[in-house]
Every structure is written in structure tokens, then in C-alpha cells.
Amino acid sequence: MKGYRDYFLRKLGWFAITVVVAFILNFTLPRLMPGDPVAAIVARMAQGMSNATGVQAVYEQYTELFATDRPIPEQFFIYIRNVLNGDFGYSISQYPRTVGEVINASVWWTIALQFPAIIVGWILGNTLGAMAAYLRKGFDRVLLPVSLFLSNIPPFGMAVILLVIFAVNLKWLPTSGGYRFDMVPNSSWEFVWSVIVHYQLPFWSIVLITIGGQAIGMRSMAIYELNADYVKYARFLGIKDSKIIRYVFRNAMLPQITGLALSIGTMVFGAVVAEIIFNYPGIGSTMLTAVLGGDYPLISAATLIITFMVLIAFFALEIIYGLIDPRIKAAQSE
Amino acid sequence: MSKVILEVNELTTNYVTRFREKIYAVDHVSLKVEEGKSVGIAGESGCGKSTLALSLMGYYFAPLHYSSGEIIVDGRNISGMDPDDVRKTILGREISYIPQAAMNALNPTQRVINFIEDVIQAHYPKTTKKEIYELARERFELLGLPAEVLRKYPVELSGGMKQRTVIATSVILSPKVLIADEPSSALDVTSQKMVIKMIMDLMNKGIIKALIFITHELPLLYNVTDDIMVMYAGQIVERGTAEQMVFDPIHPYTRALMGSIIVPEAGLRDVKLAAIPGTPPNLKNPPSGCRFADRCKFVKPECRAISVGLRDAGEGRAYRCIIPEEDLRKAYQSEG
């Protein structure tokens, strides 16, 4: 167990380092963007104002509010303190809403969309890949090219294809939004139904992309495992295939868990893209508006939240993986 | 003459390659193993030793196919039996196998005891886990392995320990015949000795009734088995007692193989070391005459024309060469 504790602590250490680095990058990168966002807001606020000193006063007021006149290191420490207090400041593009409010209104849409989609895609992909490895022949001949195709179209490509087929041509499903634009969120059946209908295209576009990559990975892992010496040995001792297949899939599945961790980053990216294409009210769309509006408190916060979600998922998977795969445990205790 | 446990008559089996070519890796092989006896099978890499092992267990899974001949295990003819039935009733129970890559033979994510449970329950589904644990513990201790091994994952065991665990697992059902396929070749000298001693213990302690020991190092067999067969390109080229084969080989290939040992056994240190020049023929289309002709020092023109069967040399000895025994011996003497 000592080995596993060391493993856990080392992973935790890396997790902490990554969080810090991500935090710094999240803060600095948006501030390196060209353009003066405060000037942009002021320009919007000051429309119709003819008094130059009035405009100047508004500008100064906002500069102070967003602390953009302070040196960057100082801004950084203020930022850390505020983030630790759960205060991300004001959104520039959606002023006077706070970043916290903006994110809170969108992040749950993202979580409700991405988590189920990635998990469903992972399970379906792995099942199909395992079946292809075991059945070979016709099933494999169809699945492999399809998966290769799926995993190679860029995320926006998948979203656009589904959009064109099911929303534009067949008109079965809505083209954009998280619910009908003329509705106000409430708990009526009508609203829930609208949410479900709007959920389908972004959901399946993420699922399909995930399936492709996972199926290919699982297929080759399972083919490799099916040829392993322990499979033959189990047969030599008279064990039934139905039992042996359980060994094989378990062993092939375990590295796929790391695969899941590794691809969560890409998947989240894909999912963000899907949100943008379908104009889904999640954090991806929020981020797009933030980028277009030069809204760096919001960009920082949104990226930070996404990065956090990815890192936590990653960390959790590695910890679980280390627990259930004795190969990792043994490698640690050597 | 004691009871024959395993009898193989003119067994021929083949691989089918991806290009539908047939490779006869076991070609009209006959052998007999009596109760309490051990037989060694020696030959260079690729001569068909492992294929012979699989074939005589009735282990026919693609690409290996049964072609002709008989396999009789303890009086029961299993040739042509359905592979699934073979698995249920023969493998692990009547005939068991220690695979060549024994080091990787255990599932890395399964504890040793759980695998043993699966093995025993595959044949005796009603056995309880407790009974299995008791049996395994007893068997492991009898063979000098600590019982803690049972609770371990294979990755937690050293190479030699893994090998011995596989051996103990292979004989957990006390099979009549055990086939050990190069059980010691990947190990250091100390572990090798331990493994060989362990296998001989299996015989001495009555856990198995007969042993087939496969190796590419012919001299290694001298201290391990009663009889030896030498294979070349899918065929048996000579058979005799261990004593005869090691100190008085008849076939030029056996003689050459004796000279190409890698680890000299005690008492055999004066044997000169030399690899056999040339390579064995391709089994996809073996030459029509003697298969060893191209590499034989004593080759004659007729060797390539006539294919010769095994010739009886008395006392159960046989060799596959058109040159008579006396002439071969004379040639060896003049060679020195």
C-alpha cells in the first residue's frame, strides 16, 4: 500500500503544479491580447455623450473598477485573492453582470451536455471496439473504416454535418439554442421537452466523435490482448472462451481509462466547438462571446473552469486506474 | 512393459497461412510414453517441437489443423475430437502444458489463486473456493512454493517464481501427462536448475505419471529424461535412450546438435561447441529427399532423391538416414 500512497502523492503533486501553471497562463494570456477592452465598453456607454471630459471620467471610473491601471503582477495577486473568495470580478462584455453570474448561468448546461455525452461515447466506443476485435470479419470491416472516419473529422465538421442533415434538411430538430428562444426557463413539461429536443444534436455530435476514437483504441487493445500468452495458457488448462474473454476485455479496458483521461482534453475542446456551432447556452458559447468582446475576466474564468474540469477528471481517472490495475500498483512499488 | 499413457501414431498436422498455404510442421510423428517415464524432444528452433506439443494435446485452434494420425491418451482415442470437447475433458486434466513463454502465461490483472479457481472450476464446477484454496496451498507447499504466492498478482513475482508458479498451476489437477515446452530456456542458470528439479519432483512425487520435456539443448535432456527424440523440419530423425542419444548418436543431425550445445552440462564439458552451419528447409515446400541433406557433412547424391523412413536400429532405437549405421559410425571415427 505504501507504493500506492507514493503514487497518489506524486499524482497529487503533479496535479497541484498543473493547476498553478494553468492558473498563471489563464491570467496572463488574455491580457496579452491586443486592444483596450475598457475603451470598448466606454465607447459603448458613452454613445451619444458629446462631453469629452465626461467620457474621460467614465473611462477612469471603469479603469479603476477593473484595476487595469495597476501593474500586471499586482493585478495577478488581487486576482488570486478574489478567485479564492469565489469572486471573478465583473464581466466586461456583459457588464454589470458579474463573471460568477455569467459562468453559473452557463456551466451547468455544459456539464449536463458534456459529461453524459463523453461517457456514453466512451462506453459505446469501447463496446463496439471490443466486439470488432472479437468478432472480426464483417463487423470489423464495417466498424473500422467508420470509426476512422468519425475520429478524423474535426469536431465542428461533425456538428455541421448533423446540423445540415437533421436540422436544415430534414427539419426534425432545431438548429440552435438550449431551448426555444421565445421561452423563459421554467419547470413546465413544455419547457423540459424543448430542452430535450435542443439537446439531441449537440449531444450526438459529441457522442459520435468520442465513439470513433475510443472504438479504434479499444479494438487494437483487444486484438493485442486476444493474442496474449495468457489467453493461450488459459485455453491450455481448459478454461472456456466465455471466461477468457472477460480477462481480455478487462485488461484491454484498463488502459482505455487512461485513454479516456488523455482524450478528455480533446473531447472538451470538441464539445466546446459543438456548443458554439449549435449556439448552446453553455460555457463554450459564453467563451466565444467573451473572446469577441475582449472580456478577459470572463475569458480567464471560463478557461479556468474548463481547465479545472479537465484536470480534475484526469486526476480522478488516474487515481482510480492506479487502484484497479495491479500492473500500475506493482510498477509503483518496485 | 508398463502401461502406455500416451501413444501417438503417424500424427500429421498443419498450419494454414494467411495465403492459404499449408505448412506441415508435424509430419508423421509417432511416439509412446509409458507410465513413470519421461521423453525429451530436442531440435533447433522452428523444427516443430511446440507444434507437436499442441498437436498431441488435441489443441487445434486456427491456424493449426489436424490432418491425420492417432492420439491415444490412457487408452482413449482423442484424434479428430471436437476442440471444445478436448478443452473440457482433456486439457489441464489428462494432458497439461507448460508453455514456452511461461513468464507471460499468467493474466497480469488476476491473482494467482483466482486463476487457479477458474482452472479447477472449468473442470469441476462444484468445487468451492475454500476447497480450492486448501488444495492449491497444499500443492504449492509440496512443491516448495510459499503459499503467499497465491494471493499475489503475477507482476509481483520474480521471473523464476513466475515460472514455478506456472508449473505448479499447470499440474493443479494432477494430469497424467505433462508437456514442458522449454521451461527453463529464458532463465538464469540457478533458476534453470530449480525449475528442472521441480519438474522432476512432479514425477517423483507422483503428481504426474509421464513427462514430455521439450528443449533445443539436447544435452540438457541427459539428466532429465529417460528417452530422447530429435526432430528436424517436422519429422523425427532419431530416437533412443538418453544415454544412447547423447553419447552415441547415429544420425548426423543428432551428432551435430550435440556439438552445438550452449550450456554444457556436468560431465559433458569436453563436447566441442559449434553451431550447425546452414539453415533448416522452409516447411512450405520441403525438399523431396532427406530434409537435412543440404547441411549434412556426409551427404551423397542419392540423399536428395530418396526420402527415407525411420530405420530400426534395435532396442527401440531408430534413425532416418539412407546411410547404414555402421558406415556412419565409421565416418565419425575417421573424423575423430
Ligand SMILES: Nc1ncnc2c1ncn2[C@@H]1O[C@H](COP(=O)(O)OP(=O)(O)OP(=O)(O)O)[C@@H](O)[C@H]1O
Ligand atoms: N501460427 C503459425 N502459422 C503458421 N506457421 C507457423 C505458426 N506457428 C509456427 N509455424 C511454423 O511451424 C514451424 C514449427 O514451429 P514451432 O513453433 O513448432 O517450432 P519450435 O520447434 O517450437 O521452435 P522454437 O524452438 O523456436 O520454439 C515453424 O517453421 C513455424 O514457421
Ligand SMILES: [Mg+2]
Ligand atoms: Mg517452440
